[in-house]
Amino acid sequence: MIQLVVVIVLSLILIDLGSTQLYQKSINWDNYANGQYSDSMAKSDFGSVSGWHNDRAMISNKNLRITLRKNALSGESGIVSATRIPDGSAYELDFDVRFHSQFDWSRGGKVGFGLGIGNRNTGCNVPFDGAGGTLRLMWYNDGKRVYFYPYVYHAGMAGPCGSNFGKLYPSSGSLEKGKWYKVHMYVKSNTGSNANGHVQIKINGDTLIDQSILWTTNDSKRLISNLSFHTFRGGSGDHWKSDVDSYIYYDNLSVRQISK
Numbered sequence: 056m057i058q059l060v061v062v063i064v065l066s067l068i069l070i071d072l073g074s075t076q077l078y079q080k081s082i083n084w085d086n087y088a089n090g091q092y093s094d095s096m097a098k099s100d101f102g103s104v105s106g107w108h109n110d111r112a113m114i115s116n117k118n119l120r121i122t123l124r125k126n127a128l129s130g131e132s133g134i135v136s137a138t139r140i141p142d143g144s145a146y147e148l149d150f151d152v153r154f155h156s157q158f159d160w161s162r163g164g165k166v167g168f169g170l171g172i173g174n175r176n177t178g179c180n181v182p183f184d185g186a187g188g189t190l191r192l193m194w195y196n197d198g199k200r201v202y203f204y205p206y207v208y209h210a211g212m213a214g215p216c217g218s219n220f221g222k223l224y225p226s227s228g229s230l231e232k233g234k235w236y237k238v239h240m241y242v243k244s245n246t247g248s249n250a251n252g253h254v255q256i257k258i259n260g261d262t263l264i265d266q267s268i269l270w271t272t273n274d275s276k277r278l279i280s281n282l283s284f285h286t287f288r289g290g291s292g293d294h295w296k297s298d299v300d301s302y303i304y305y306d307n308l309s310v311r312q313i314s315k
């Protein structure tokens with residue numbers, strides 16, 4: 056009888072914790088030996104992942120290494136993956152990223168983790184519907200220098216593709232191969248048609264973007280619901296391709312839901 060009461064009380068406490076606890080996830084790949092990082096390993100770490108490719112994901116000295124395949128773009132060239140995370144009106148994340156010492160910058164591409172809101176609009180052909188947004192990071196080679204920029208799909212963006220708001224990192228000089236960059240992202244949903252959401256990216260502690268934003272205009276689509284992992288070349292057009300395989304390394308992913 057006492058045991059039954061204890062079980063019931065414990066269950067009630069757990070149910071209560073479940074309803075108030077905020078989602079949190081940290082992955083550092085430290086307990087893996089060198090070798091393939093398969094879809095099932097990714098699922099055991101992330102909970103869910105879509106679009107994984109075993110042949111492009113390795114553990115290398117306790118880092119996750121993604122291969123960008125030669126002569127390919129978008130999903131063919133790397134990983135376009137997503138993890139379902141609990142709906143939240145504010146999330147932040149951190150990760151470390153390093154381009155291999157022989158990395159071919161080519162024109163550029165998507166790099167690392169990001170957040171998806173509502174319908175999670177991406178791709179340059181999405182008509183503006185106010186029903187979704189995404190925050191991702193790109194690297195870009197303009198022929199003179201190479202930098203990161205924010206790549207943002209949001210309500211009211213100027214063109215068919217995402218906005219970068221003219222924000223670049225570093226502000227002068229180029230990204231360096233073989234160097235670790237610490238990326239911090241923060242997204243807060245807006246309400247109604249008010250630009251009271253927020254977008255922030257910091258790189259090695261320096262602000263790349265930090266401003267209020269109108270993500271969505273439909274409150275039923277305002278919440279953050281996907282963690283994206285997009286690492287690939289492109290853009291579209293052959294000038295985004297490379298004729299060599301290249302590697303990008305990741306470490307210390309941490310994702311935190313700040314509010315429901």
Ligand SMILES: *[C@@H]1O[C@H](CO)[C@@H](O)[C@H](O)[C@H]1NC(C)=O
Pocket residue numbers: 103104105136137138139171174175280281
């Ligand atoms: C969101 O994440 C889930 C789980 O990984 C995935 O099945 C779904 O395709 C993702 N949605 C988008 C738009 O990325």
Ligand SMILES: *[C@@H]1O[C@H](CO)[C@@H](O)[C@H](O)[C@H]1NC(C)=O
Pocket residue numbers: 186273274275276
């Ligand atoms: C908002 O999204 C919901 C769910 O998809 C949809 O039913 C509704 O029509 C949308 N509202 C507007 C104003 O587009």
Ligand SMILES: *[C@@H]1O[C@H](CO)[C@@H](O)[C@H](O)[C@H]1NC(C)=O
Pocket residue numbers: 151235306307
């Ligand atoms: C990841 O975090 C660990 C523990 O804080 C730290 O020792 C390591 O240097 C970090 N990795 C990178 C690439 O900064």
